Amino acid sequence: AKITFITSDEQRITLEGFSGSVMALAVENGIKGIDGDCGGVCSCATCHVHVAPEDISKTGEASEIEADMLELDDDTDQYSRLSCQLQISEELDGLVLRVAK
Numbered sequence: 001a002k003i004t005f006i007t008s009d010e011q012r013i014t015l016e017g018f019s020g021s022v023m024a025l026a027v028e029n030g031i032k033g034i035d036g037d038c039g040g041v042c043s044c045a046t047c048h049v050h051v052a053p054e055d056i057s058k059t060g061e062a063s064e065i066e067a068d069m070l071e072l073d074d075d076t077d078q079y080s081r082l083s084c085q086l087q088i089s090e091e092l093d094g095l096v097l098r099v100a101k
């Protein structure tokens, strides 16, 4: 699936991934602002992204455990997800994500 990241300095970077989490894809490719400090276990929020509103049907909304972690982050809105909780599949093709502040 092709996934586009928009970084805080307004760069648009499109990556192609086939499996694993969106966080891992971003970290492997050095996407600025996605650190994945906890290794993908939903306990750091350094992988926070905003899903483009028109793409929220592809990803769904945050799960309860994600939402609890996101609550601690100022930049959270209804389109917030932790990218370590997004598994890459063809269903995500064309997804646009804005990296959270």
Ligand code: FES
Pocket (backbone or CB within 6 Å): 023, 035, 036, 037, 038, 039, 040, 041, 042, 043, 044, 045, 046, 047, 048, 082, 083, 084, 085
């Ligand atoms: Fe830590 Fe996603 S990598 S919550």
